[in-house]
Amino acid sequence: MPVAPSAAAATVAPPRSRRPPLARAPFRRASAAHGWEPRRPRAVAVASSSASASPPPGAAAARRRGLREYVEAAGEMARRKDGGPPRWFSPLECAGGERVLGAPTLLYLPGIDGVGLGLIRHHEKLAKMFELWCLHIPVEDRTSFEGLVELVETTVKSESSRASDRPVYLVGESVGACIALAVAVRNPEIDLVLILVNPGTSFHKSQLQTLSAFLDFVPEPFHLTTPQLLTFLTGNFMKMTSTVVGRGFSPEEDNTLSEITSSLLASLTFLVDILTKESIMWKLKILKTAASFVNSRLHAVKAQTLVLASGNDELLPSSQEAEKLRGAIEKCRTRLFRDNGHKILLEAEFDLATNIKGAGYYRRSRKTDFVSDYLPPTPDELQQAINRDRILNFITDPVLLSTLPDGKIVRGLAGLPREGPAVLVGYHMLLGLELGPMVTGVLSSTGVHIRGLAHPFMFDKNSEQIMPDSAHFDLHRIMGAVPVTAANFYKLLADKEFVLLYPGGAREALHRKGEEYKLFWPDQPEFVRMASRFGATIIPFGVVGEDDICDLLLDYNDLQKLPFYDMLDKVLTRDGLKLRTDSMGELQDQGMHPVVVAPKVPGRFYIVFGKPIETRGREKELRDRDEAQRLYLQAKSEVESCINYLKEKREKDPYRSILHRLLYQAVHGPNTEIPTFEP
Incomplete structure (x- = not known):
């Protein structure tokens, strides 16, 4: 792309220290009161992965204050009319x-709006994972x-x-996403x-193009009463208020819901300063230019790309645009958030760091290393996993038991x-179905974090397209699953x-009728x-317990x-997604396929x-193959003994049926631990 030299850009060229240019001193004084201050980059702090998993005291309260901090800090920054180039x-x-x-470095x-405060709800968590820098474009700037x-x-x-051995992250929102794509093209x-949040590449299909056509005829400040901007000004913020309150913004922290709503609505006046008519027209012009430039060059984007799209975007058709980008960019994945609006980064329940980790897009070197790049789940992420299986x-009502060194079986995980x-191994x-309750149950009770060796299907880009939700896995x-390879096993x-290793793999988890509780372990240790x-x-x-909650109606x-099933079977069992291709017999079949089940009274x-x-x-x-084989058969026999023990003992559980458990909780309270058989 031919780029004319820009005086503004030249003014803020990086110094010889090869660091991002810093904001001027007036900006420091203007924003320091709100916790935002330009600073010189310092050396990367040395921290363990486990340390990064626990938020500091008061972190939850800080997240709840994020919306108010955003409107107050952004309003003050805008009202100063600081001018000058972007920084x-x-x-x-x-x-x-x-x-x-x-x-790695993350540039937002x-x-x-251009103020650069869009990560205010996320920056504390992101700062544990990245060197974080935000771009501020002053209201009066016309770069x-x-x-x-x-x-x-x-x-x-x-x-x-x-840092040539690390990637550089660009998190771009709307027009910022177009800038990120343009940088990648060049x-x-x-x-x-690239993390693209509701990218502005769909400008030509959006309401914004209509807005740009007649905004010139609307006098200021009445331009803010146009339907598109009214939705942008009020719809998102009313939604944000309700979700924050729903999450637990307690009356003790800020009195009542009416006070919170009044405070936020009063703070919305900062948008009058930021979204002046001249400013909006200029930014719409930039967005139009950016979208045209990028859309003609999407095929040239080689960067790893994640598109985060809102299904209820008031300004852009983001969900449809995400699908377009996924098809046009080679290394692109998408995540759709059906109930979120255009300013998704400011909405409660959305966590940028969690979505980057969940999509498998966090890395600190040239290639993703699912072991060394992994960051343990935060308390919020653990709770999210627990809620998924609620x-x-x-x-x-899973019953967890363990075996003490003397061989005694006890309820709980003391053994x-x-x-x-x-x-x-099991x-x-x-x-x-046992995965969620077991992994989260062990982590919650003991602090022991189980890392699972999982089928490559769960990490494949194309697999996401045939799932009901691309974020299914x-x-x-986030909970630590890695592709099952000898190298990953070694590193862990x-x-x-x-x-966590399942020798029976997919063949066991997707067994046929009449094969419940049958082990499909290979012969080799x-x-x-x-x-x-x-x-x-x-x-x-x-x-x-699988036979206690469902019946298998249709197996492989x-x-x-069934007619036409062979077409789906070919998609699910591509060569790159097969395991144990060198095995013999039915163990060679480690492909994925659906099953149809009928629920039972649980x-x-x-x-x-x-x-x-x-x-x-x-x-x-154990270097001796025969000795290793004997230990392998011992482990397999122990698993079979565990299964037989449970099948026998559950017959003596008076609360095996959900009806009896519900009655027990009705009498003793919903949070009471329900008894089971005597181990």
Whole structure:
């Protein structure tokens, strides 16, 4: 793209220190009272992954105050009429916190408001994962689209040169997304990750084009009464208020709902300063130019791209645009948020960091490493995973048991080791229904974080397109699932993690009729020798209860008889998504396929962790194939014993049926632990 030299861009060119240019001193004084201050970049703080998972005290309250801080800080910034060229700044709160080792740089490119405060609800969490910089475009600034692209491009090159082994993240909102795409088009050799939030590439299909056509005839300040801007000014903020209150903005913190609403509506006057008629016309002109430029060059975008689209966007047809971009950009995935509006970054319940992690887009090197790049779930993310399985937990009320060193089985997890490395091997229930209750139950009760080795289907871009929701597997990734490979298994054990491994794999989780509780383990000791190399503890476990909640109506054999099913089967069983292709017999079939089930009056889930099998000190012994095979068969036998134990014991559980459990809770209270059989 031919870019004319921009005086504004040249003014803020990065200094020789190769760091983003800082905001001028007046901006420091203007915004410091609201917790925003330009600062010199400092060395990346050394922090462990676990440290980044726990928010500091008061973090939840800070998030709830985000909307008010946004309108107050943005209003003050706009009213100062600071002029001058666009500049970078970093939130003051990002200066003192811990950051993971090797954190990449994230540059935020704002939307139509231009103030650069759009990440105010997210910056504290993002600052633990990234070196965070935000672009501020003063209200009176008239830097062209080409000039803005040149400014961002200069900074991207500077950051890429400073840390060439890390990607540079561009989070662009609306017109900022167009700038991010333009930078990617012009710099295909730079390792970029684009996070596009309701991208403005759909300008020509939006209400904004209609607005730009007649806005020139509307006198100021009546331009703000146009339907599009009224929706933008009031619709989003009323929604934000209600969702914040629904999340728990307590009366003790800010009196009453009426006071919160009045405060926010009063603060909306800052938009009058930001969205002046002249400013809006200028930015619509930039958006039109940006959309035209980018749409003709989408095929040239080589950067890894994630599109976050709102299904209820008042200004842009973002959901349809996301599908277009996914098809046009090679490395593009999408996430749709059906109930959110245009300013999704300011709406409650939306978490940018969580969505980046869930989509598998967080990395600190040239390629994604699902082990070393992983950040443990925050308390909010753990609660999100628990909420996902809330109905399943309610109707099955899982019973967790463990085995003490003396062989005694007890209710609870007292027998589960607390230190890794460890390998948990067991039976994979139909559809993997035991996964959520087991992983979140163990983490909530003991703090032990189980990392699962999962089928590559869960990480494939094309797999998302045939799922009802493209984010279907995001929580699995957030909770630590990694593709099942020998390399990942090795890395997890080297990091002393608790690794969840199902030798039966997809064949077990998608079994046929009459095969419930049957193990489909291969003949070779796939995991024993690797576990012994690190002295890992092998923990066999059994699960029972799938037959208590559903009946299998159509299995794979039935589906193959249906017309046209072979077309879906080819999509689901592509070569890149197959496991154990070198195995013999039915174990060679590790492909994915749907099953059709019929619900029953729910029974109960039971999970028992067997007696741990130690490999520490047996490294030399288990190098022998025969010894490894004997230990492998021992682990398999223990799993079968666990299953048989549960099948027998559940017959003595007086609360196996949901009807009896509901009656018990009606008498003793909804939060009372429901008894079970005597172990």
